[in-house]
Amino acid sequence: xxxxxxxxYVACADTYDADAPAGSLYPEEARLVAASVDxxxxxxxxxxxxxxxxxxxxxxxxxxxxxxxxxxxxxxxGIVGSMTHCVGYRAAVLARASDVRAIGIDAEPxxxxxxxxxxxxxxxxxRARVPLDTDSPAIHWDRLLFSAKESVFKxxxxxxxxxxxxxxxxxxxxxxxxxxxxxxFVAKLLLTAPGMPKSYExxxxxxxxxxxxxxxxxxxxxx
Numbered sequence: 001x002x003x004x005x006x007x008x009y010v011a012c013a014d015t016y017d018a019d020a021p022a023g024s025l026y027p028e029e030a031r032l033v034a035a036s037v038d039x040x041x042x043x044x045x046x047x048x049x050x051x052x053x054x055x056x057x058x059x060x061x062x063x064x065x066x067x068x069x070x071x072x073x074x075x076x077x078g079i080v081g082s083m084t085h086c087v088g089y090r091a092a093v094l095a096r097a098s099d100v101r102a103i104g105i106d107a108e109p110x111x112x113x114x115x116x117x118x119x120x121x122x123x124x125x126x127r128a129r130v131p132l133d134t135d136s137p138a139i140h141w142d143r144l145l146f147s148a149k150e151s152v153f154k155x156x157x158x159x160x161x162x163x164x165x166x167x168x169x170x171x172x173x174x175x176x177x178x179x180x181x182x183x184x185f186v187a188k189l190l191l192t193a194p195g196m197p198k199s200y201e202x203x204x205x206x207x208x209x210x211x212x213x214x215x216x217x218x219x220x221x222x223x
Contacts, residue, residue, distance in 0.1 A: 002084075002091040002105060004182075005203040005214035009099050013053035014091035020045035026064035043085045051083060051092035058094055072158050082154050089210055101217045104154030104202075106147040110211045113142045121146050121166040129172070138181055144204060144211045145171055151202055151213040152187045159217075160193040173204065181206040185213070 003012040024045040025033075033041045051073070052062040058079070065083075066074045075081050081094035082103045089107050113121075122130070122145060130141045152169045156162070168191040175183040187200040202215040 001205070001207055001210070002093060002212060002214065005205055005212060006093060006216060010093050010095045010103065010216060011054040011057035012091065012093045013050040013057070014089065015046055015050055016089055017046060018042060020049045024049050028066065029064050032067060043090060047083045047085045047090040047092055050090055051081070051094070054081065054092050054094040058096065069161070070157060097219070099219055101219050102155045102159050103217070104151035104215045105213070106150035106154065107210050107212045108143050108147045110140050110143060110206055110209055112140050113146060117146070118142045121149060123167060123170055126171060139206050140211065144173070144213070147211050147213040148185050148187065148202060148204065151215045152200060155200060155215045155217055160196060162191070162193055164191055
């Protein structure tokens with residue numbers, strides 16, 4: 001599913017399986033989740049299986065995927081990527097740093113946000129634009145906005161190492177003229193950093209019960 005949002009030079013791998021095969025983790029990866037509950041260990045392993053499938057698609061040998069500050073995946077030299085997992089879906093995408101500066105992906109269940117979250121993650125301008133009524137029951141726009149902002153953070157933070165709050169990116173969605181459940185979005189960044197563009201362009205999709213978003217920042221992207 002995630003490959004529908006990304007260019008061909010980005011290697012994609014996903015799964016709907018909840019469990020990863022036994023022995024899927026390198027010892028150093030397993031130590032990161034040794035004290036975690038079963039669900040966390042399973043999703044951690046499953047998304048890394050996806051990551052190694054994406055590595056293979058790029059012609060790379062399998063390698064452990066450790067985590068840095070704020071859980072940022074640490075990729076092999078010369079590679080950029082992103083991972084996401086939610087109940088029922090896991091995905092990893094990778095590209096060569098010669099082609100891409102950063103990638104951010106996110107998947108969420110296509111259902112309303114829990115009470116009180118909408119007001120925390122959205123700006124007044126977004127609340128004025130994004131429909132929350134039941135006229136479009138196929139799309140839970142509040143959850144889609146949350147997903148888009150997660151993809152923005154995953155694109156921004158590995159490059160800048162600067163925190164980016166939900167209130168520091170403003171999202172505008174556009175719906176495809178050919179399909180009501182997919183389209184594009186623009187994220188206007190309200191925080192600046194040297195060498196970073198002032199906005200990101202992304203794509204979104206609603207399918208199979210999930211809201212999925214993706215951003216690819218080309219290698220040539222700058223202010």
